[in-house]
Amino acid sequence: MSHHNTKPNPDNREDNVEKLQHMVQDTIQNIEASHETMKFASGQEKERIKEKNARREESIRDLRNEIKDEYQYQQKQ
Template sequence: MSDKYEPKPDDRSDNVEKLQNMVQDTIENIEEAHETMEYSSGEQKEQIKAKNKRREEAIESMRQEIKDEAKK
């Protein structure tokens, strides 16, 4: 019996699918935040806008990663 740690093999076969799901979930979060903004005060609206901007940047990164993964 070995005490040595054996890492799991690096399985990237479903990375594109996972990334596409993450993009879709993030888009849904942005849409929900837009709906929430209708009932928010000034400071809350600014916080939501800032968070949505970060979400949009994350989506761009994920889309680039999808392109990179699709090339492999």
């Protein structure tokens, strides 16, 4: 039986703000793309898309709050 000396990776938060901003942009693009899809969707499909977009908008709010937290953390370093 081998024993590995594993160490956890250090917490590197340097690029978290940038990564979170990319996630927000990707989510916004998904919302925009869904508006195009809705033009051709049936009633039920439109409802599902609207529900998904509501969840996406909530995610964007959460991500933006996390960006603020990360930015404040970086300013203290």
